[in-house]
Amino acid sequence: MLKKTTLAVLGMAASSFAIAGTMGPVCTPGNVTVPCEASMWDIGVQALYLSQIFDADKAYQHDTLPFNGYREVNNEWDWGYRLEGSYHFNTGNDATITWVHYKNDANRDGFVGLIPFSQLAAPLSSSYRIQDDTYFDQVNLVLGQHADFGLVKNMRFYGGLQYANINDNAYSYFYRSPAQLIPLGIDSVYQYDKTAFKGVGPVVGIDYSYDITDSFSVTANGAGSILYGTSRFDYGFTGAPVGAILFDRYGSKKAIVPSLEAKLGVNYAYAMAQGVLNFEGGYQVVNYFNALQTGGVNGFTATQVVNSDYGLYGPYFGVKYVGNA
Numbered sequence: 269m270l271k272k273t274t275l276a277v278l279g280m281a282a283s284s285f286a287i288a289g290t291m292g293p294v295c296t297p298g299n300v301t302v303p304c305e306a307s308m309w310d311i312g313v314q315a316l317y318l319s320q321i322f323d324a325d326k327a328y329q330h331d332t333l334p335f336n337g338y339r340e341v342n343n344e345w346d347w348g349y350r351l352e353g354s355y356h357f358n359t360g361n362d363a364t365i366t367w368v369h370y371k372n373d374a375n376r377d378g379f380v381g382l383i384p385f386s387q388l389a390a391p392l393s394s395s396y397r398i399q400d401d402t403y404f405d406q407v408n409l410v411l412g413q414h415a416d417f418g419l420v421k422n423m424r425f426y427g428g429l430q431y432a433n434i435n436d437n438a439y440s441y442f443y444r445s446p447a448q449l450i451p452l453g454i455d456s457v458y459q460y461d462k463t464a465f466k467g468v469g470p471v472v473g474i475d476y477s478y479d480i481t482d483s484f485s486v487t488a489n490g491a492g493s494i495l496y497g498t499s500r501f502d503y504g505f506t507g508a509p510v511g512a513i514l515f516d517r518y519g520s521k522k523a524i525v526p527s528l529e530a531k532l533g534v535n536y537a538y539a540m541a542q543g544v545l546n547f548e549g550g551y552q553v554v555n556y557f558n559a560l561q562t563g564g565v566n567g568f569t570a571t572q573v574v575n576s577d578y579g580l581y582g583p584y585f586g587v588k589y590v591g592n593a
Contacts, residue, residue, distance in 0.1 A: 301416045308356040312588030314548070316348040320372055320402060321555070321579035326562040341379075341398055341438065345582065346372040348404070352588065360414035364426070368406040370580065375399050383442055383457050383505060383514075394444035396459075404580070405433040408471055420479040430471035430493045432527070434559055434578050435464040445507075449514075454507030457514065465559040465578075467497020467525055477535065487550065489531040499523040501561035501573055517563065519573060529554040533584070543591035555579040 326341075348370030356362045376398050382391035410428030417423060440459040449457075473491030480486065504516035533550015558575040 299418065302360040303414060303416070305359050306356065307593035308590055309593050310352070310354045310356070310588055310590040312350075312352040312546075312586060314350040314352075314584050314586030316350060316368070316370060316552075316582065316584050317345060318348055318370055318372075318580045318582035319343065319345045321577065321581065322560070323562075323574070323576035325574045326560065326576035341374070341376065341400055344372065344374045346370070350584070350586070354412075355593070356590075362412045362414070362424075362426075364408070364410050364412060366406075366408045368404070370402075370404040372400075372402040374401075379440070381440065381442070381459070383444075383446060383459075392444060392446045394442040394457075396440045396442040398438060398440050400436070400438040402437075403433070403435040404578075405431075407431045410471065410473075412475075422477045422479070424475040425473075426475070427470065427472040429468060430495065430527075431466075431468045432493075432495055432497075432525075432556065432559075433464075433466050434556065436560060436578075437462045449507055452507075452512070453510045454512060456508045457505055458508060459505050460502065461563055462502040463500065463560045463562060463576075465497060465499045465523065465525060465556070467495030467523070469493055469495035469497075473529070483537050483539075485535045485537070487531070487533045487535050487548065489529070489552075491529040493527045495525045495527065495556075497523060497525065499525075499559065499561055501563075503563040503573075517573070519561070523558070525556050525559045527554065527556045531584075543589055546588045546590065547585075548588065549583070549585035551581075551583050553579065553581040 320343075348368065350366060350368045352364065352366045354362045354364040379398060380393065380395050382393055408428060408430050410426040412424050412426035414422065414424045438461040440461075442457045442459070445455050445457055471491060471493035473489060476488045477485045478487075498520060499522075500518075500520040502516075502518045504518075505514040506512065507514055529552070531550055531552040533548055533552075535546055535548045538545045538547070556578045559578045560576045561573050562576050563573060
């Protein structure tokens with residue numbers, strides 16, 4: 269009786285497994301490997317053709333009377349560069365330093381604003397032109413680890429320190445001067461809106477490449493940083509040529525500024541007798557959140573300091589040579 273009961277239970281179990289079906293084919297993951305131990309070095313340079321992005325309070329000014337239109341102050345493209353140098357050691361390790369430098373000069377006309385020359389009189393409305401100069405520097409010092417995920421996928425994980433310096437100086441040159449100021453030797457007025465951020469902090473990122481052929485690959489990069497530093501702001505009006513300060517507001521504060529960066533491109537590797545010459549190009553974006561301060565749009569209300577992001581976007585292309593140490 270016990271034997272029959274046992275057989276019945278086993279039969280039911282086998283039947284249930286048969287009904288549930290069998291497990292499909294098991295996928296074997298690709299091998300994750302690191303390069304063999306070697307000593308190499310590389311040096312590279314990239315040309316950057318970029319445009320800037322600010323928040324609306326920083327980007328816009330009034331363009332027509334009676335203050336019912338807005339126009340972007342600086343939407344011009346300009347050139348920068350990126351320099352890179354690395355030393356490769358052990359099994360896929362590297363120590364890398366990069367420097368990105370960008371400068372943008374813009375000069376635009378056709379704006380209208382107010383000159384608050386006295387608390388006892390209404391501000392004077394006048395047209396003006398804007399000269400806006402921006403400087404951006406970013407330096408990364410990182411350690412990386414290269415890994416191969418199968419035959420065609422490669423990744424490099426890196427982390428280290430980042431330093432960033434963002435400096436924007438905007439000057440608005442008005443075409444009129446208040447009549448009350450002309451007897452004092454002030455025949456023209458200009459407004460300054462200067463802001464800057466300097467900070468340092470940790471940065472992490474991933475470089476990815478997918479090999480289409482032995483020489484041609486698709487590349488991508490993502491990085492993020494959190495910087496601690498100083499954000500400052502200086503806003504006011506000056507009477508020229510005597511240099512009289514008509515209105516001035518200045519502030520400086522400590523700030524924590526996160527940033528994100530992304531790239532997508534292609535790379536062609538040309539093998540040479542003593543190394544590899546890489547030709548690379550693509551598109552990139554970078555944004556520093558709440559890094560700058562501004563007095564806002566020149567309008568009817570008192571100055572109120574607000575934060576502004578600073579972003580860059582545009583194509584890049586360059587060369588990098590990798591040689592044996």
